[in-house]
Amino acid sequence: MTPPVWLVRVLPSRLFWLLALLWLAGPAWAQQPTPPVVTDSMRTQPETRRDSLRRRFDQERVLTGLKAYTKRKTIAGKAASAIFNFTERQEDRMGIDVELLDRQFDQHSYKIVRRIDIRALDAFGYSVSDPTRKPRNVLERTGNSLHITTSRARVRQLLLFRVGEELAPQALTESERLLRQTPELLDARVFVDEETTTQDSVDIRIITKDVFSIGANYQLRDVGAGVVEADDINFLGQGHQVRNRFEYGRTEPQSWSYEGSYVVPFRNFINGQVRYRNEFQYEEKAISFSRDFYSLNTRYAGAASLRIARQGVPYIVPDQPTVYLASNYSVKDAWLGRSFRLRSYDLGYENPGRLIVSGRMINTAYTARPNPDYLNSSLMLGTVGYSVRRYYKDKYLFGFGRTEDIPTGSILSFTAGYDMNTRANRNYYGVRAATGNFSVRNGYLYLSGEFGSFIRRHDKDWQQGLLSTEVLYFTRLYHTGNWQWRHFFWNRSALGFNRLPGEQGLLIGGNRGLRGFESDMRGGSRFVMNYETTVFTPVSFLGFRVAGVAFVDAAWLATQPGQELPFRNTPYTGFGLGLRLRNEYIAVRTVQLLLGYYPRGQTNPNGFRIFENARPYYDFSDFNFAQPNTVRYE
Numbered sequence: 001m002t003p004p005v006w007l008v009r010v011l012p013s014r015l016f017w018l019l020a021l022l023w024l025a026g027p028a029w030a031q032q033p034t035p036p037v038v039t040d041s042m043r044t045q046p047e048t049r050r051d052s053l054r055r056r057f058d059q060e061r062v063l064t065g066l067k068a069y070t071k072r073k074t075i076a077g078k079a080a081s082a083i084f085n086f087t088e089r090q091e092d093r094m095g096i097d098v099e100l101l102d103r104q105f106d107q108h109s110y111k112i113v114r115r116i117d118i119r120a121l122d123a124f125g126y127s128v129s130d131p132t133r134k135p136r137n138v139l140e141r142t143g144n145s146l147h148i149t150t151s152r153a154r155v156r157q158l159l160l161f162r163v164g165e166e167l168a169p170q171a172l173t174e175s176e177r178l179l180r181q182t183p184e185l186l187d188a189r190v191f192v193d194e195e196t197t198t199q200d201s202v203d204i205r206i207i208t209k210d211v212f213s214i215g216a217n218y219q220l221r222d223v224g225a226g227v228v229e230a231d232d233i234n235f236l237g238q239g240h241q242v243r244n245r246f247e248y249g250r251t252e253p254q255s256w257s258y259e260g261s262y263v264v265p266f267r268n269f270i271n272g273q274v275r276y277r278n279e280f281q282y283e284e285k286a287i288s289f290s291r292d293f294y295s296l297n298t299r300y301a302g303a304a305s306l307r308i309a310r311q312g313v314p315y316i317v318p319d320q321p322t323v324y325l326a327s328n329y330s331v332k333d334a335w336l337g338r339s340f341r342l343r344s345y346d347l348g349y350e351n352p353g354r355l356i357v358s359g360r361m362i363n364t365a366y367t368a369r370p371n372p373d374y375l376n377s378s379l380m381l382g383t384v385g386y387s388v389r390r391y392y393k394d395k396y397l398f399g400f401g402r403t404e405d406i407p408t409g410s411i412l413s414f415t416a417g418y419d420m421n422t423r424a425n426r427n428y429y430g431v432r433a434a435t436g437n438f439s440v441r442n443g444y445l446y447l448s449g450e451f452g453s454f455i456r457r458h459d460k461d462w463q464q465g466l467l468s469t470e471v472l473y474f475t476r477l478y479h480t481g482n483w484q485w486r487h488f489f490w491n492r493s494a495l496g497f498n499r500l501p502g503e504q505g506l507l508i509g510g511n512r513g514l515r516g517f518e519s520d521m522r523g524g525s526r527f528v529m530n531y532e533t534t535v536f537t538p539v540s541f542l543g544f545r546v547a548g549v550a551f552v553d554a555a556w557l558a559t560q561p562g563q564e565l566p567f568r569n570t571p572y573t574g575f576g577l578g579l580r581l582r583n584e585y586i587a588v589r590t591v592q593l594l595l596g597y598y599p600r601g602q603t604n605p606n607g608f609r610i611f612e613n614a615r616p617y618y619d620f621s622d623f624n625f626a627q628p629n630t631v632r633y634e
Contacts (some may be wrong), residue, residue, distance in 0.1 A: 008578050015405065045334030045629060050081050105172040108192055113161050114201040118152045123212040128189045130206075137491055148237040149493055150184055150210050157239070158182060159206075160295060165201060173296045177391060178406050183241065184234035186211045210234065225249025239265045247279075248258055254280040292582050293339060296352065296389055302336040313370040325370030329473060329509045335360035335627040337383075341629060352409070353388045360628040373500070377421035381428065383628040385413025396477050396536050396617065406444060409623040410435040417543040417630070420452060426454040426463065443486075446472040446621060452631035453498075465497045466631040472618065482538035488618060496633060497564045499524055507634070508555040514574040515553060516596040516611045518603045523557035525566045532617070534580065544581040549592065551576050557600060572601045 037096060122144040125135030135141045160180045162170040171483045172190050179188035180263040191205040209414055213234035230243045257279035261363040264272045268418040277284040288305030292298075309331075310326030337358030344351035362379045381433050388409040392560045397404045410433075417428035430452030439446045452463035494506055495613065505522030508514055513528045535548040553574040558566035578594030592613045 023071045030406075067476045078499040098594045105192065106169070108167055108172070108197070108202050109169045111167050111197075111200055111202040111329040113163050113165055113167055114196075114206060115154075115203045116159070116161075119205070119207045120150050120152060121207065121209040123147050123186070123210045123258050124151050126209055127379070128207045128209045146214070148234070150234060150239070151206060151237045154184075154237065154239045154265075155179070155206065155208055157265060157611065158412050160297075161204070170295065170296060172330060174297075175450070178294065180208075180403060182212060182239070182571070184213055184239055184330075185209065210338075222249060224260060225477070239542075248278070252280040267427055272620050276607070281314075284308070292626065293337065293356070294353075296354070297341070299339050301339075301358075301625075302334070305332075305335040307331045307333070317629070325463060326368040327366070327370050327374060328368040329366045329374075332363045333360070333366075334535040335626070337625060339625075340604065346415065351388060352390060356383075356385050356387060356413075356433065358383050358628050368527050372423075375423055377419055379419045379428070379630075381417035381419060381628040381630070383413055383415045383417055385411060385432075385625060387411045387623055387625060389415075389623045393436075393526060394440075394477075396486065397474070399436050401443050406438050407434045407620050407622045411623045413625065415452070415628055416629075418627075424458060426456050426632060427480075428452065428454050434621065436621075441476060443475040444472065446470070448621065456609060462498050464499055464630075464633070467493075467495045467632050469499075470495045470633060472621075475616075483535060485533060488530070488532040488534065490532075491528065493527045493563060494526075494633070495525045495547055495566075497524075499633070503633075506557070508572060511617060512634075513555040514572060514598065515551065515617055516576065516594060516609055516614070517553075517572070517574055517601070519572075519599055519601050521557060521559065523559040523563075523566065523599065524561075525558040525564055527556040527566050529554045530617075544583045544591075547582070549576075549578050549580050549594065551594075570600075572598070574598045 006440040032373040062127065067075045067452045070249045109118070122135075124140035124143040124147075127133040135144060159175045160178075161167050161175065172192070175301055176188055176190040179185055179190075181553070186209045188208045189613070191207070193203040193205055196203045202253040211233075211234050215229070215231045215233075217227070217229040218430055221227065225244065227247045229246075230244045232240075234240070235242050238591035241614070243262075244258075244260045246256065246258050250257065259277045259279075260460065261273060261275040266272060268291070270289060272289050275288075277283070284307065286305065286307040288303060290303035290305075291300045291301050309327075309329055310328040311329075313327050315323045315325050318322070335358060337356055340357070342351045342353045342355060360381045360383075362377075362381075364375075364377050364379075366376055382478050388411075390408045392406040392408060393403055394406055397406070401459075414431040415428070417431075421424040421429060430450070434446070434448035436444070438444040449468070450469045451467045454463045456463060457462070460532065469492070471489070473489045475487045494587065496506070499505075505524055506512070506526045507519075507522060508526055509517040509519055510529065513526065515530075529565045530551065530553050532549060532551040537546050537548065551574070555573075556569060558564065559569065575598075576594050576596035578592055580589045580590060580592045594611055594613065596609050596611065602609065
């Protein structure tokens with residue numbers, strides 16, 4: 001059975017090959033399992049409101065009729081049933097007790113871990129919430145045969161407890177969160193077997209579900225031009241990530257470009273990465289090893305990297321061909337951080353606050369420079385700060401019914417540094433503050449502010465200063481029948497002052513400003529406001545969950561030299577509608593098809609643009625410390 005011709009013409013190439021695999025999948029009916037006698041991190045809650053599947057409204061008449069049509073035994077009815085799936089998944093019916101992750105396993109703290117049972121599920125046909133669900137058709141079984149299941153050794157790498165050791169507080173909840181945040185895993189559950197648990201020992205069961213890790217993409221941009229991508233985020237089931245992107249048929253003197261990387265996870269949450277990039281007038285080679293503050297109780301974190309780059313800097317003379325001057329350099333970067341647990345004055349509760357001290361050194365050395373402004377330098381940075389991290393769980397934020405961890409808490413840090421370069425040594429000072437809160441009734445609110453600047457020592461001249469702020473808010477989840485939706489509001493500002501001549505300014509396109517906006521305009525400061533409504537529908541189209549998206553974006557840009565505030569200029573705006581399709585079982589999980597209209601500034605003449613985006617536009621900012629850094633001007 002082949003897809004209809006109109007579908008092939010409408011859908012882009014990336015989406016078509018993903019949808020073709022799921023054309024005959026159809027709905028997978030789940031059986032009702034016998035509840036295990038365990039303590040689960042997601043507790044089934046009694047339904048307190050009327051079942052949305054039994055509610056009928058006049059505005060749902062069309063949807064109800066289409067649902068009835070899919071139940072017909074005719075050929076057309078079976079075809080509609082293969083395309084539209086109105087079956088509500090059991091994971092969606094469970095509901096979530098939106099609770100702090102800190103306290104749900106407190107009664108098992110300091111017990112000896114006697115046994116750990118790990119069950120790793122394939123990508124298609126299985127469920128972590130329904131152990132009786134199995135692959136039901138040929139496509140699901142074929143997809144699983146092409147996929148290598150995540151090894152148990154890889155799952156053990158992400159656990160904060162071992163057999164024969166005491167179970168530290170929060171080790172179970174933190175391990176479940178780390179498993180869910182791993183790219184190769186769709187979802188994970190950590191269970192305590194209450195039937196075998198004693199007063200001094202505990203048996204733990206872990207269930208994980210994979211995503212289909214192999215992804216490929218081909219974009220035909222013109223005759224003899226296109227982009228080929230091939231990725232595997234779980235190579236051989238070991239959690240290795242391989243990414244490749246090759247572009248051919250470019251109009252520049254170098255007709256091709258390539259970018260690739262390979263990431264290897266080691267024990268103790270250490271990740272190694274090699275990266276290579278080659279395009280017109282730019283070549284980069286890099287290797288790095290890193291370990292973050294992955295958990296609340298992580299004491300040490302750090303990283304070391306080496307990057308070697310060769311870049312051509314354009315030198316433009318009026319009425320003359322562009323000349324590229326060589327800029328060859330290497331960057332050596334290393335940092336180390338230490339987290340200190342603070343004393344708790346409540347004997348039954350551990351203080352979640354952490355005092356963190358870290359230091360970093362960045363050495364930049366040029367072997368060829370286009371002009372004297374490219375300086376050899378050694379930048380030393382030190383940061384001291386206070387951090388509180390908590391996590392909630394909810395659904396229908398950026399995914400479709402899967403469990404999502406919401407970081408809340410606060411952070412306050414101060415950074416000081418010293419830049420030794422071949423022209424004039426400089427001091428650096430920076431401060432950052434952020435806070436976030438979440439509730440079922442009011443939604444999520446995140447606020448942050450950051451300021452940093454270099455100060456030249458001999459004349460106290462302030463250089464490369466930046467003040468940045470961020471506000472992210474989304475409402476609670478609203479319901480009307482089978483439909484659910486949220487409103488998102490995002491505001492970001494970056495106000496630069498005393499930037500150096502020749503620095504590249506700030507863009508307002510893509511994730512930095514107006515989504516789908518294509519323009520090379522740059523400025524010294526910007527102010528961006530984004531609004532979005534996401535409507536989660538009960539429709540599953542060819543195995544993809546469907547949501548509707550509407551957005552309004554506005555961005556102010558300071559384009560005049562020496563202008564620090566962007567509000568004197570007319571804002572650039574964008575308006576759009578589209579669909580968000582998400583398949584939780586493949587590596588490229590989310591695909592958005594959007595139509596945007598931009599009254600001014602867009603490169604095409606009529607202001608309309610149809611674009612596809614596989615990256616989430618919004619994301620959470622965690623409250624853990626990363627490496628000490630200057631305020632990012634990008």
